[in-house]
Amino acid sequence: MELKLVSTTLTVFLLIISVTVTTADYVRPQPRETLQFPWKSKPHSYPQQVHISLAGEKHMRVSWITDDNSSPSVVEYGTFPGRYSSMAEGESTSYNYLFYTSGKIHHTVIGPLEHDTVYFYKCGQQGPEFQLKTPPAQFPVTFAVAGDLGQTGWTKSTLEHIDLCKYDVHLLPGDLSYADYMQHRWDTFGELVQPLASARPWMVTQGNHEKEYIPLLQGGFASYNARWKMPSEESGSTSNLYYSFEVAGVHIIMLGSYADYDKHSDQYNWLKADLLKVDRKKTPWLLVLLHVPWYNSNEAHQNEGDGMMQAMEPLLYAASVDLVFSGHVHAYERSNRVNNRRPDSCGPVHITIGDGGNKEGLARKYKNPKPDWSVFREASFGHGELKIVNATHAFWSWHRNDDDEPVRSDQVWITSLVNSGCLAEKSHEFRKILMAP
Structure with missing residues (x-):
């Protein structure tokens, strides 16, 4: 009996060593070449x-x-x-x-x-x-999350992994095609994502690569707005760059990092009005997506989201937003609940997931020491899955693209703020901020 116990203990010990060594020796993948799409003849009326x-x-x-x-x-x-x-x-x-x-x-x-x-x-x-x-009417509901997709070999791998996930809606926090002014690349991107995007709703917001603005010659977001029409009118927004929608007990707000966001802007006033409409009894989960992260310990794109954060973070905090997803930084990072740059049990969890497979490669350098609000960070391509199980609990997992296999590398159970006491504590603050002129 003792010999069997020693053998079992040794096996577990060796497994722990093996896992530790494997993690320590992990080599992040290099960028892959942009996909090529040979021309195919189709009837002009073919969708x-x-x-x-x-x-x-x-x-x-x-x-x-x-x-x-x-x-x-x-x-x-x-x-x-x-x-x-x-x-x-x-x-x-x-x-x-x-x-x-x-x-x-x-x-x-x-x-x-x-x-x-x-x-x-x-x-x-x-x-x-x-x-x-169509998505379910009630929990559970699953979201696939991946930003900064592009059209590379890693994009193809990410899409294949997402296709294995039994998700209901895809959330994409900006930077879709990486067409970068080459408009035919919007067409090839549309063909690339069609197998997935024709079968499940894709809800997207704009990134910097959607801008495509040429001074005196071309306005911004022409292709994005024409091709990827989102429910702005249905949610009371006057711009396709920001809107909201609801799915099975979840209210989701898509913000525009490249639309005006100061306190006198249309987006700011729309956000206030939209948050006032949220009924947490009907939609106990409140999510926000935007492109430029507000919390980022990577050396890439430092401080780019500070202006928007200064203007809008008080609104999200007062409304007890549960999760904020962003892209832009080509790496993965998950925070604790945070507000005003400090851990706060009544603030949202921030997740940067701009690692879908873009042509520019990974953002490999992180700032040290790690901020106290940052929990997990890694520069690898991948995608995320958010399964909201019920009104109070959700399971988040991030899946690294490792040799074309989706490897679950970060996971955590997240509890909604709806029954935390935060809503009651901030009810006066919520009304004061949101009703302010």
């Missing part, structure tokens, strides 16, 4: 770059592009393959960028749809049949 997004209660927006300007913005859909019991007609747009002219960009809202249901649909009465699954 391309199909993706879906949430568009208000029980509705979904289907977006696609055709080369034929006469193609109708029609979506046929139903709950059985090849049998479409409903049809909706939407709108279309296009844009010019220097010498580039986009195809016809269609946006059609379908619904009302049943929750947690698979629908089959066809775009413009042409091309293949697609299928989508």
Whole structure:
């Protein structure tokens, strides 16, 4: 009996040593080359770059592009393959960028749809049949999170790993295509993400690589706004750069790091109004996404989010936001609950996840010593998964892309602030800040 106990103890000890050595010897991956997309001949009316997004209660927006300007913005859909019991007609747009002219960009809202249901649909009465699954009406609900995607070999790996995750909605905190003024790269990005983005709603916000502003020649965000229409109107916003939506007990606010955010701005006033509408009995979880992180111990992009943080952090704190996701820094970092640069049990958890696979590579250098608010940080490509189990508990995990295998490298249970006492403590402060002119 003693010999067996000693043997078991030794085995556990050796396993601990093995894990420790493996972690210590881990070598972060190098950037991979940009993907190449050979030209393929398709009929001009063939739907391309199909993706879906949430568009208000029980509705979904289907977006696609055709080369034929006469193609109708029609979506046929139903709950059985090849049998479409409903049809909706939407709108279309296009844009010019220097010498580039986009195809016809269609946006059609379908619904009302049943929750947690698979629908089959066809775009413009042409091309293949697609299928989508609507999010559930109640917990549990799972979000895939990955920012700064781009179009590299690591992007492909990240998308493959996300596809293995049984998620309901993809959240993307900015920097989508890395087209960087080369408009055809928006087209190849749309084709790259279509298998995932046509099946689950992708909710995105803008990053610096979406700006594409040329003084005196070209305004900013032309391609992003035309191609990736989000529910701004449905959430009372006047800009596609910031909006909100709700999924199964979660209220999610997408902020614009590159839209005006001072106390006299439209975005600031919209945020105040949106937070006042949040009913934590109906949506006990409150999440925020933006591109430029407010809490960042990486040497890359230091202090770039300070202005927005100074203006808006008091609003998020007063409203008891649970989690803030950001991108921009090409690495991963998770904080404690924090506010005003100090650990605070009533502040949000901040997670930087700008490591989806971009062409610029990883931000490898962190500042030392590590700030007391920072819990876990690593410069590796990967993605995150947030499973909100019920009104009070969620499980967060970050999955490193390790030799093309998704390796869970950070995980934590997070408790919502809804029953923490923080809401009651800050109720007066909340009203005072949000009702201020």
